[in-house]
Every structure is written in C-alpha cells, then in structure tokens.
Amino acid sequence: MKRLKLLGLFRLKNQLRLANLNSSNKEVRKYAMYTISGYTAALFMFLGYVLFIAIDLQTSHNIETFFVLLASILFWVFGIWHTLSGFDEVIESKDSDFIFSLPIKSWQAKLLPLGSKYLISIFLTFVVLLFGYLITISFINHYVLVLLLVLLLSVIIPLLATNVTFLLSLLVRSLLTLIRCRHHVIESILTLGLFVAPLLYTIVNARSIDYKDWFIDASILQYSLTAIPFLWNLIWLIVLVIVTSWITIIAFVYFHDFLVSQKNKQRKQRHTNTRWTVQKPILALLSKEFRLYFSSLTYVSNTILTPVIMVAGNICLLMGIIPHVHSFSYDIIGLTITAQDLFTMVTFLLLVLTTTTSCSLSFEGSNVWVMIVAPIRLINMAFAKILLNTILFLPGLVLTVIVYDSIFHVSLPYLLCLTVFMLLTLCLISVFGFFVNLSFPSYTWSNDMEVVKQSKATILTAVISMLMIPVISLVVYVDTIFLLLLAIVVEVAVILGVMKKVANSSLRVKENE
Numbered sequence: 001m002k003r004l005k006l007l008g009l010f011r012l013k014n015q016l017r018l019a020n021l022n023s024s025n026k027e028v029r030k031y032a033m034y035t036i037s038g039y040t041a042a043l044f045m046f047l048g049y050v051l052f053i054a055i056d057l058q059t060s061h062n063i064e065t066f067f068v069l070l071a072s073i074l075f076w077v078f079g080i081w082h083t084l085s086g087f088d089e090v091i092e093s094k095d096s097d098f099i100f101s102l103p104i105k106s107w108q109a110k111l112l113p114l115g116s117k118y119l120i121s122i123f124l125t126f127v128v129l130l131f132g133y134l135i136t137i138s139f140i141n142h143y144v145l146v147l148l149l150v151l152l153l154s155v156i157i158p159l160l161a162t163n164v165t166f167l168l169s170l171l172v173r174s175l176l177t178l179i180r181c182r183h184h185v186i187e188s189i190l191t192l193g194l195f196v197a198p199l200l201y202t203i204v205n206a207r208s209i210d211y212k213d214w215f216i217d218a219s220i221l222q223y224s225l226t227a228i229p230f231l232w233n234l235i236w237l238i239v240l241v242i243v244t245s246w247i248t249i250i251a252f253v254y255f256h257d258f259l260v261s262q263k264n265k266q267r268k269q270r271h272t273n274t275r276w277t278v279q280k281p282i283l284a285l286l287s288k289e290f291r292l293y294f295s296s297l298t299y300v301s302n303t304i305l306t307p308v309i310m311v312a313g314n315i316c317l318l319m320g321i322i323p324h325v326h327s328f329s330y331d332i333i334g335l336t337i338t339a340q341d342l343f344t345m346v347t348f349l350l351l352v353l354t355t356t357t358s359c360s361l362s363f364e365g366s367n368v369w370v371m372i373v374a375p376i377r378l379i380n381m382a383f384a385k386i387l388l389n390t391i392l393f394l395p396g397l398v399l400t401v402i403v404y405d406s407i408f409h410v411s412l413p414y415l416l417c418l419t420v421f422m423l424l425t426l427c428l429i430s431v432f433g434f435f436v437n438l439s440f441p442s443y444t445w446s447n448d449m450e451v452v453k454q455s456k457a458t459i460l461t462a463v464i465s466m467l468m469i470p471v472i473s474l475v476v477y478v479d480t481i482f483l484l485l486l487a488i489v490v491e492v493a494v495i496l497g498v499m500k501k502v503a504n505s506s507l508r509v510k511e512n513e
Contacts, residue, residue, distance in 0.1 A: 003444065005162075018281070019491065027103075037459070040465070042465075043124070043127070045466075046428065047127075047131050048127065050070065050131060050135070050496060051131075051135055052130060052134050052308070053066070053069060053070065053073075053212075054066060054132065054136050056212070057212070058139060063139045063140075064224045064225070064226055064337060065135060065212075065216055065224055066136055067129075067132065067146070067149065067150075067153070067221065067224070067225075068216055068219045068221045068222065068224050069130070069212055069215055069216050069219065069222060070129065070132050070224070071153055071157060071219055071221040071393070072216060072219030072220065072221070073214040073215055074125055074128060074129075074161075075157050075159050075160065075161050075219075076196070076199055076215070077219050078125070078157065078158055078161035078162070079147040079161040079164060079165050079195055079196075080192070080195070080196065080305070082161060082162055082165040082166070083165045083168075083169065083191055083192050083195055083301065083307060084167070085298070085301075085302070085449060085453065086297055086301065086448075086449070087165075087166050087169055088298070088448070088449075089113070089296075089449055090114050090117055090166075091114045091252075091327065091429050103451075105258060110252055110253055111249060112251055113252065114248070114249075114252055114434055115144070117162060118158065118159060118162060118407070119155075121158030121159075121161070121162060122154055122155060122158050122159075124157045124158075125153070125154045125157050126150070126151075126154035128501060129150045129153055129154055130150060133146060133147065133150050140225075142217075142225060145225065146225065149225070149234075150246055152234065152238070156220075156237050156238065156241050157220070157239070158189055159239070159241050159244070159245055160220065160240065160241050160244060162248075163241070163244035163245055163247070163248045164195070165191075165195055165242065165245060166248055166251075167248060167251070168191055168194050168195055169187075169191045169416075170251060172187055172190045172191045173187060174192075185261060187297055188297050188300050188301040188304065189318050191306075191307075192301065192305070198218060199214070199218045199417070200312075202214055202217045202315070203218075203316075206399065210453035211501060215348045218239060220382055221233065221234075221237075226410070239272070244458070248463075252303045255463045263486075268339065275491045280353050282380060282383060285376070285380060285381060285383075285384035286384045286387055286388065288384070289360070289384050289387075289388040290388065291391045292360075292363060293356060293504060296363070296448050296452070297448075298448035298452050299356075299359075299363060299451075299452050302354070302357050302452050302453060303354050303355070303389075303392070303452075304392070305354070306350040306351075306353050306393075307350075307392045307393050307395070307396050308395065310347065310350045310351075310396030310397075310399070310400065311348060311396045311399060313346070313393050314396060314400055314402070314403050315399065317343075317403050317407055317421035318399070318403060318406065318407070319400065331445060339408075339479055340408045340410075341476065343403070343408070343476070343477070344418075344476040345472075345473050345476060347400055347422065348422070348425060348469070348472045348476065349469060350396070351393060351422060351425055351426045351429065352425060352426075352429045352465040352468050352469060352472070353465060355389050355429050355430050355432075355433040355461060355465075356385070356389045356430075357385050357386055357388075357389050357431075357432075357433030357434040357437060357461075358429045358433035358434075358437055358455075358457050358460075358462075359437060359451050359452050359455055359457060359458050360385040360388070360434065360453055361385070361434070361437045361438060361441050362435075362441050362442045362443060362451045363439055363448075363451055363452070364443065365443055376502075378438075378502060378503070378505060378506060379499070379502060379503045382431075382434050382438075382499070384436060385434055386427065386431060386432075387429040388424055389426070390423075390427065390430060394425055397419075397422060397423070397426070398501045399420070401415065401419055404418065413481060414481055414484075417481050417484040417488070418476075418484065420482055420488055421475075421487060421488055421491075424491040424492065425468075425472065425491065426489055427466055427491075427495055428468075428491050428494060428495055429461070429464070429468065431495050431498045431502075432461060432464050432497060432498065433457070433461045434502065435456045435498050435501065436460045436461050436464070436500055437457035437461075438502065438505060439457075440455075440456040440457045440460065441457070442455050442456065442457070466472075472487075
C-alpha cells in the first residue's frame with residue numbers, strides 16, 4: 001500500500017508537470033513552467049471569484065447560503081471540466097505500459113490513473129473551500145462544524161462530479177456503439193447535455209435571472225447549516241458518493257479491456273478520417289479542417305461549449321424563457337450594470353474564451369510534414385483554420401444580432417458597429433491563436449488533451465484572451481459609437497499586422513520536435 005501511494009504521488013507530479021521542472025531539456029522545463037503558470041493563474045482567478053461571491057452575499061445579507069452556492073458551482077464546474085476533458089487519459093494513459101510493468105496487482109494498475117484524478121480534484125476543491133471558509137469565518141457561528149463540512153465536501157464534490165460524468169460518458173459511449181451510431185460530436189453533445197440537463201431545467205424554471213439563485217436551486221447541498229434537513233442531505237450525499245464510487249471502480253476494473261479497445265478503435269477511426277487531399281485550395285483546406293476537428297472528441301468537446309452556450313442563451317431570450325430581462329440590473333462598486341451591458345459582456349466573453357486555432361497546427365501531429373512539402377502558402381492554411389473557428393460562432397452571432405434588435409431595441413447604427421466589433425473580436429482572437437500556435441508548435445504528443453488543453457500555445461492564447469476581456473468590457477460598458485469605432489480601427493490594425501507576420505513566416509518543425 002505504501003508503494004502504491006508513492007506511485008500515485010509520482011504520477012500526480014507528472015500530471016501537474018512538477019517533475020518536468022528538473023528536466024535537463026530546456027524546452028521541457030519551459031513547457032512545464034507554462035503549464036503550471038496557466039493552472040496557477042486559473043486557480044487564483046477562481047479564488048478571486050469566490051471572494052466576489054462572499055462580498056456579494058454579505059452585501060445582500062444572504063451569507064448563510066455561501067457554501068450551498070459554492071458547493072453547487074464547484075460540482076458543475078468539475079463535472080463540465082471532466083466531461084470536456086474526457087476519460088481516455090484515465091482509461092489508458094501515456095504511461096500505461098510503465099504502470100502495468102510495476103510490481104503491483106493488475107487492479108491497482110488499472111485504478112492508479114483514476115486515483116490520481118481523484119487526488120487532483122480533491123486538492124483543488126479543498127483549496128477553494130478552505131479559502132471560502134477563511135474569508136467568511138467572521139460571518140459564521142459554528143466554526144468547527146463548518147470546518148468539518150469543508151473537509152467532507154472536499155471529498156464529496158470531486159468524487160461525485162467525477163463518478164457521475166464517467167458513468168454518463170460510459171453509458172453514452174456504450175449506447176452509441178450498440179446502435180453503431182458512434183461519432184465524436186454526437187457523443188460529446190449527448191454526454192454534456194445529459195449532465196447539464198438538471199441545471200438547465202432549474203434555470204428554465206427559475207423565477208429570477210440571478211445566477212446565484214440558479215446555482216443555489218441546483219446545488220447538491222441544498223440546505224444551509226441553519227436548515228433542519230441539512231444533516232439528512234449530507235448523509236444522502238455520502239451514501240451517493242459511496243455507491244457511485246463503487247460502481248465506477250467496478251467498471252474500471254472489470255471493463256478496462258473493453259474501454260481500452262473502444263478508445264483504440266476511436267483512435268484508428270480518427271487517423272482514417274484525417275487523410276489530407278488538395279483540390280481547390282481554400283475549400284479543400286477548410287474541408288480538411290472540419291474533418292480534423294470532428295475527428296477528436298477532446299478537440300470538439302473543449303471548443304464547442306462556448307458556441308453552444310451562445311446559441312442556447314439567445315434562444316432562451318428570444319423565447320422568453322428568461323423572464324423580466326429589461327428590469328434586471330446589477331449594482332457593484334457604485335456602478336450599475338444593465339441587462340444589455342451584462343448580455344454584451346457575456347457575448348464577448350464567450351467569443352474570446354475558447355478558440356480552435358490555438359492548437360490547430362499542433363493537432364496535425366505527424367501529418368505536418370505533408371503540409372510542409374505541399375505547394376500551398378501558409379497564409380491559405382491560416383485562413384482555413386481561422387475560418388473554421390469563425391463558422392462555429394456564426395449561428396450564435398446571428399442570434400445575438402436578433403436579440404439586440406428584438407429584445408433590447410438598439411439603434412441601427414449602434415447595432416451595425418457592435419456587429420462589426422463582435423466579428424472583428426472573433427477574428428482577432430482566432431488570428432492570435434494561430435500566430436501563437438505557429439510560434440510554439442508541438443507535434444510530438446501522445447494524447448489529444450496534451451495539445452488541446454495543456455500545450456504552450458493554448459495556455460498563451462488563454463492569457464491573451466484574459467487580457468482582452470477587461471479592455472473589451474470597458475469598451476462595451478461605456479456604450480458609445482465613437483469608442484466602438486476606435487476599437488474597430490485598433491482591431492483591424494492588429495489583425496492586419498499579425499496576418500502580415502504570418503504571411504512572411506514559414507511552417508517549420510524544430511529539431512527537438
């Protein structure tokens with residue numbers, strides 16, 4: 001058992017790239033630093049959001065619901081994160097051969113990657129909940145009881161989120177395989193849809209448009225410490241975690257070979273579908289990009305969520321599912337944010353939050369040699385990859401324009417300027433993503449997740465998007481056509497400048513690749 005714990009901690013360090021900090025390879029050390037820095041920045045941003053929630057609830061004299069709300073947000077965030085990340089890396093990790101060669105039992109080797117995933121989730125949950133406990137300790141009465149609750153929830157939330165999403169993905173994958181209708185996009189949409197269905201149901205039937213009420217109503221904790229049924233709710237959660245963990249472990253141990261075979265079959269189909277042919281340059285390249293994009297469940301699931309949210313949110317507004325939109329306003333730090341302001345900020349947040357171009361070049365893998373020797377200019381490849389990301393958001397953008405016109409009744413000149421600004425912002429983050437990926441490619445990866453979520457280019461593009469968000473939010477909050485026109489001119493100049501650099505660049509593979 002001691003040896004198993006040491007192996008688990010060793011694999012945990014590898015997953016967090018801590019072991020790579022001592023590598024003799026300079027590029028490996030830099031990649032580890034980028035990865036760790038990205039995760040750390042995301043964690044601190046989330047802790048800042050937790051602080052904002054505490055201040056907001058205390059201002060509205062509703063601090064007793066803090067842990068109910070935080071438990072709900074953590075559960076849904078972890079669940080969506082696991083759904084988008086997938087479980088292929090847990091089923092058969094890149095170090096599986098090494099793990100199964102160790103002097104441990106077969107069932108221990110099968111469960112080691114799952115155990116590492118549990119440990120990472122438990123650690124992150126504990127850090128967030130402990131931070132929440134420390135910033136609210138002056139507002140709560142039962143210090144010891146709340147601390148025990150933090151310890152319990154640190155285990156309950158990550159295990160429940162992991163188990164539920166794994167069992168859902170296993171169910172969807174098995175059903176699609178049974179009816180011979182398995183496709184990456186269908187599998188991703190069904191799994192994510194089944195998981196978030198209770199949350200969407202709560203939102204649709206909510207009486208307010210305050211997100212806090214949505215997550216409180218959809219919380220796994222349900223009751224605060226002051227409510228009598230709280231203890232029974234906690235006992236029910238513990239029982240549910242034990243049952244789902246037992247089922248998940250049984251599935252991993254007894255169906256491991258089946259899961260590995262399904263994963264390998266999926267990989268074989270992907271390689272078959274990504275053969276590259278050239279006919280008409282732009283159309284052929286765009287067709288190839290769509291085939292490459294839909295060949296990976298990880299690629300699709302990690303980039304399709306924001307376009308889908310944009311479409312779903314606009315449809316809810318147009319159908320009147322979200323009531324009393326016009327009367328909604330949010331006061332913070334002396335500023336009043338109207339429903340239109342909030343809608344605009346969320347729209348731009350979704351536009352820049354994810355992009356396919358930050359990993360599109362790296363995702364070529366060994367096929368990059370075909371692109372290098374092909375008689376096609378790099379600028380054409382860039383247009384195809386940028387156009388793919390733009391097309392994904394087009395349905396949401398069209399619906400957004402309709403919402404502005406029919407719900408918020410903005411003037412025509414302002415609507416035209418805002419539409420151009422949205423399109424240019426989408427093009428800007430797409431161009432940035434491609435240029436960063438061109439500057440920091442990675443073609444020698446063994447798992448989709450390494451290039452889609454953990455590559456240097458993806459992390460740098462995410463940092464750029466985070467820097468863009470406050471600037472864009474300021475522009476849309478000021479809400480003047482003059483500032484919009486100025487922002488449009490700046491974005492056009494930046495896009496042309498970056499594309500000029502792309503046109504003067506060449507696609508090369510570094511020797512260490």
